[in-house]
Amino acid sequence: MGSFKGHVLPGSLFLVVGVWHVWSSVFRYVSEPPGAFRVRAWSPVGRGKARHLELYVVAGGAFLDMCVELLYSTHLRWFVGPERILNPAHMNDFEHGGMLLMFFVYGALALVSEKTRYLRLPEGALCLIGAAAFSSEYLLFYFHSTTHKGLEGYYHLLLVLLIALCIASAIAGALFPTSFAADLTNAISITLQGLWFYQTAFTLYGPMMPEGCRLDGNDIACHSHDNQVRGELLANVQLFSLILLVLFFVLGSYAVAASRYGHPDLSRSHAGEEHTAGSGGWNFGTHLRTGTTLEEVAAY
Template identity: 65%
Template sequence: MGSFAGHVVPGSLFLVVGVWHIWCTVVRYASDPNSFRVRVWNPVPGFNGKLEYLELYVISIGAFVDMCIELLYSPQLKFFVNGVLNPHHLNDFEHGGMLLMFFVYGIVVLLSEKTSFLPLPEGALCLISAAAFCAEYLLFFFHSTTHKGLEGHYHLLLVFLVAFCLLSVVAAALWPASFPVDLCSGIAITLQGLWFYQTAFTLYGPTMPDGCKLERNEGTCSSHDHVIHGQLLANFQMFGLVFLVLVGVVGSYIIADRRYGKSEFGMIHMKPVDGFHEQL
């Protein structure tokens, strides 16, 4: 089934990257809407360029550490039992494969941005990111079919969020000048990180619904009614997180426009269109 830390660690990575992506997107658009372009990653300014690639380091190192935990620490190097792949840790091996894709994505983008060995356009980098999200989608899609009840419902909602990430990154490659598409990508990643946290606190923490409990590393509910109640609660939690992120996006845009837009954004919408204002 997993663990509290097993959800919080990847949730933290997605949350940090997603919030950073949202902020950088609104700042770039508020600063110069006419020249806005989609970015699959965003550099950190200042510090003499030493932290410029911090986002890519977070993705690469975070994915690598988490992958080592799944592939090395969890099975305690017992990869094979009686000549076959360790049946008690197949779930860890699956997660390790997914994390490998994010690690490859981070390394490829670093090579593309810092060296001349692999110069790739932004659209190609978006599609490499989409490949990582596709691996994650397939993993959790089939996970949601094997997990039942309340746990399965939380996995199913996670599948929808991963699909949102996948579609938004593909759309970014197709519409490289679209501010809404780039913003949706940050929103999707942020929501995925928050949902990992919500799953951890619900299935392994203090917010387990009434009538349900964690027993032998498996979430069980005492009756069908309690399962339904837990699923409805999960839906409400999802709505709450979506509302929270949207409020954060609006607040971020207001701050970015006032700080970096120099009050010019409002004037853009006041420009005459086909002499309309002249006629008033």
């Protein structure tokens, strides 16, 4: 069982990073010459001291959250009983701490790679390390020691699907380092994951609880099966609305970036593609009018 703060805090981290990734991906695509785009596992903030701000946010945020899970939530009671076994009452906190450790490792390795000469990792390797961090998150929510049932389980199932999209897009970025689609999809999936953490917090632990359902101790209880089904259908509508919201944000970001920072060759490239697509028949007719032989026509 989670809490409002337990969903809002990681949601804020994912949302901030995801929104920045969307803007950075679009900005780099429209501002660079056609064909020069490269997938980035992380997005620099300018060229000055704030360049590695995203990595500090990821590593620092993951480390602080990990300390909360392992130190504050457990009250340092990691082992219990005469046999000194791992405290089963805080297994949920240990699992969250392990997941956060992976994101901290990703941020720390990226910083070491960027700021030192001892561990220079290619961008594809950083993408795969990011995919490994998302994989740990996927395994956490899929094989959680806290059994999610009913409406709560449905919200976490949708979260698992969004995490799977993060994994797939990160791997695609490593395999296709020049793909704008892979880079943008990864940014969108991270943004959606952050928004869904917020949606889960406000629905299950806030004022948006579906009618006929309530928070009963550590469980979400619905009065009837019909109430639970209506709650699940509402979750589908909420996810669709968030996808639509992110789509509008991506389109707006692209329009602003293209109008203010668009590379001159980008518009020429688009104009050339439209001219080529629309003038194929004309080129063929030109060849016919200039006395092209039948063999040349067949080859053309």
